Amino acid sequence: MTQRIVIIGGGAAGIDVLEFLLRAQSVHETAEITLIKREHEGFFSSCGLPFALQGLYELNELVLFEPEFYRAKGVDFRTGTEVTSINIPGNCVRLATGEELPYDDLVIATGSRPFMPPISGTDCEGVFTLWNREDGERLTAVLAGGEPKNAVVIGGGMIGLQAAVAFARKGLKITVVECCPSLLPAILDPDVASVVQKWLRNELTFVLGRSVRALEGAERVAAVRINEAAIAADLVLIATGMRPNVELARTAGLALGACGGIQVDHSLRVMRAGSYLKHVYALGDCIEVIDAVTKRSRLSQLASTALIQARVVTSNLLGGTATYAGCLSPTVASIAGMQVGSVGVTTAYARSCGMNVTAGTAIKYTKARFFPSRKLIVAKLLCDSNSGRLIGAQLVSEEGVAERINELTLAIKAGVTATAIIMRERCFEPSLTMVEDVLVDAAMKARNREITP
Template sequence: MGRRVVIIGGGDAGTYLLEALLKRGADLAITLLKREKEGSISICGLPFALQGVYPLKEIEVQKPELFLEKGVDYRTGVDVTEINLDESYVIAGDERIVYDYLVIATGSRPFIPPIPGVELEGVYTAKSMEDGRRIEAAMHSAGVKNGVVIGAGIIGLQVAVALLRNGLDATVVELLPSLLTPILDADMASIVQRWLEKEGINFIFGEPVTAIRGNGKVEAVSVGDEEVPADMVVICAGMRPNVDLARKAGIDIGETGGIVTDPSLRVKKGGRFIENVYALGDCVEVIDAITHRPRLSMLASTCVTQAKVVSDNISGDGSSFEPCLSPTIAVIAGLQVGSVGITSSTARRYGISVISAKKEKPTKPRYYPHRKSMTVKLLFDAYSERLIGAQIVSEDPVADRIDGLSMGIRAGITARDLRMMEKSFDPSVALHRDVMIDAAEDALIHRR
């Protein structure tokens, strides 16, 4: 038998790590323990399934049999109740499982606001396959006409679109004054809001949900002094790291609520990092590459990189997880939204002086048919002129631009570098005077 690796959690983080270890073909005896009954689920794909883009069953992208056939002890429907760091074992059900390496990938769980009525029938979250089945059934139930989503993050907005696509009236309630606040400044968020309002989504901003009302089943949501009719409610008020098991084992939890790790992603207990115990994914806190402060980065793209780091270290190659930029994209009712680095509000919170510019421009020449508009906002450090944040909204693709700007931030690209950048051009796909370059030039003009 090879070295024994136990992975707790089979979400994105646990699955990516499992794949990374299997690619190496090392002499490892791998056990994966997960609470859910299904195999690997793409939760990011859940809202699109609810919108009718594909059947809900398709978000189970890898079934347990795939890993069982490769020799993995892949266990579903299993609760891990204890981690014993001193004697190197975990308790799953009534079984003690010994490890040489332990990896904690327990993910996150929905934040449920402490408001009366959350226990009523017809109130849902959107975190699991079972959540998806329940929401799908509710949308297709007789008499269900009004849906309320609590929270205006990516998942909340995509779920609101799903309600619309299934013939319901959709209202989004957000305590903050604008939507998508972790990734967009208010001026950029307003573009998305107007788009979604044209689609038919109603918004209520800056007011708390004080109660969910109904007699056994939800009938309305109280928002400030207003009663909003609701036959179903989906709570998308953010996620929290699932660290109960780690905390019970004495593992250090950071200021963000995530597990503290070193650059090798080893966990810490009592001020000491443990050589053979790692954590990755939604349950860990990371270091932000701009502010250099702890934060959460609950993105599949983050745990892909983390999985490589843990796999390298278990295999003896050694690698480190760098401070995080968290490039983010989302498609919401056909509108693409992208962000990387920090927003203006984050800059203010940490006392970072910025120069910024926002530019809207078509993505193709005026003579080219069916051209679309793109709005770009760039944030630069006021002293070094280095790029520290970017936001893009367009019907055209934004992912490649966000990824390119992410690499630019890593490389220390400045506003002057962007202003002078050579850009490819063909009228069918691009302008010769690109919107990003114009935004960088405007930022330099504004600082004069």
């Protein structure tokens, strides 16, 4: 009997499920797969947008797969198509055209959308978000025209900072406004964030701990109002985070969690009327997940999170019993040549969850000091004060951040302690590493041990 699988959404989460299904030999013989997305391209990698704005490559290079690629594999890949409702009792979805598509299994991967702060003036000309291909095309055209001179980026997170650097390197004067007292507050403690701010100080101006009250201008934005002050701006980018896109789920009666995402169980099945549905799954930016450290619900809107969730969903679509163990949200970003990484919890978040935290910060070279290509690296490790278990890590350097974040992700998942990090044998070659890594120094400080020469 043919299994009818319908996937709503063609971002990273939906495409990952599709890719994993196509790799399963049995699917080609037993399943009919339909993927529905509003956008007109195949798979567009939005993570690359800030670097396209810098001119490192063209926007069209971010289209990794065209619809024809999947159609040739037998997928009913529908672009420019909107799902208007999900009929859970009837096991079908309704399209804007009025067509109804029946399913045996449904995958909801509706993603997220930019959060627009509740301020006036966001509809002025010259106000942008950076979310999809259309946003990238609009910004690229404006920057190519050479008209903007002063840009304000609202939001000091990863996307905001990467975009701000792109604007600065196009010759604009840039001010970044962040309502929190430090940059990257979702992933870095203030002391580590200050390293990033220092790195960027020659390219960007920062206004921290202040909120935007309004965008001013008649038809076109002219200034950003912050309390009594106004910052001149003929281009404004709003980068204040993303919110789960859950309208379809809400109207279908699916349960939403405290963070606004779709509520799912460990198999990533959705809930309706108090019961988890056997054949309806959700994943990616639109769902809430369990934090693997705090055991609390949270959002983890990362492509890497969606990839693991897609493995779970695909296994279960094919009759498996896979479960999702929760997220650690390992994050890395390149900002003006500085690599910034984080995994697990920040100090503020851990304490808000009632955890006692011991932290250790170390600064060291990435390789032997006699190598001219050596770089400094800052590492901060957070441990549970009671057990000594590693619960978070933050790193900043020009090199070597991503691999350490991946290593620490595995360590946190395994319940590794600071002592275990100190006592673990590591590889050494002077052109590549230090004999005692910065993580060891940070772990020793986190456990209140003196570092000896």
